[in-house]
Amino acid sequence: MSGALKEVRNRIKSVQSTQQITKAMKMVSAAKLRRAQDAILQMRPYANKLQEMLSNIVSNTEGEIGGKLATERSVEKVLLIVITSDRGLAGAYNANVVKAARAVVREKYQNQYDKGNVTVWNIGKKGYESLQKGAYNPSPDFKDIFLDLRFEKVQACAQAAVTTFEAGDFDVVEIVYSQFKNAATQAFVVERFLPIPKVQGAGGNKKTDFIFEPNKEELIAELMPKILNTQLYKAVLDANASEHGARMTAMDKASENANELIRSLKISYNRARQAAITTELTEIVSGAAALQG
Secondary structure, eight states, rough: HHHHHHHHHHHHHHHHHHHHHHHHHHHHHHHHHHHHHHHHHHHHHHHHHHHHHHHHHHHHHOOTTTTGGGGOOOOSSEEEEEOOOOOOOSSSHHHHHHHHHHHHHHOHHHHHTTTEEEEEEEEHHHHHHHHHSSSSOOTTTTTTTGGGGHHHHHHHHHHHHHHHHHHHHHHOOEEEEEEEEETTTTEEEEEEEOOOOOOGGGGGGGOOOOOOOHHHHHHHHHHHHHHHHHHHHHHHHHHHHHHHHHHHHHHHHHHHHHHHHHHHHHHHHHHHHHHHHHHHHHHHHHHHHHOOO
16 A cells, blocks of 8 residues: 555656646746737737738729739649747647648648649748648748747748749738737637738728829838738737747646646545555554454
């Protein structure tokens, strides 16, 4: 019985050690989440308004204004920019982003996938590791952005996507990422990056045009790359906040589960110890009775 008691004691110590780690990781993720949440909440209204303005401008332009970036083409080659994280222990966060990427390929681009014309650029190592299986042609060029998250690095990825789209290497570019709602909730979305989507007003009529100063062509040429850079950077900040929120929630749940396991093990330990004491007392009483007899 002493061997069983020792085994239970060792298990209790092991679970307690794991619980200390999960509590520490929860605190670290909570601190990082606060900074990441502030960054995306400040960035999102600005980025969304810029994207809305760009779509409105492109929708109200005539002829070749807007250039190749707004031109709809027959879709033969597809680029997906999939944003995950570099580390695990975040619940199902990374798996859900990869699942969303595979779903959009299956639902929208199955023919292109069968021909080997779907390419994935990963931001985050977990997505790169998961999507190496299959005909996704994952690229490692931008997977380490989260090691040093700066606008300049995200801008390089956005500019590379714009360059390849203009060159005709891809006919459509979409971003798959997790949109931050709160610490416990993320929305996994697929967002059109290129060509720039056009919006229609009520009844199919185009929305009211803007008054441009300087001229429309010069303004679009100047604003379009900057707005696209901001759009991708917003998605990366969303994913960063979602990762820390998912990890904080997962570590909190792991700590609760550790508490339940410790409570169960202590009950088992006390029962085993009580059984051992009862057995010893029974042996002593039996021995004493035998001596008296």
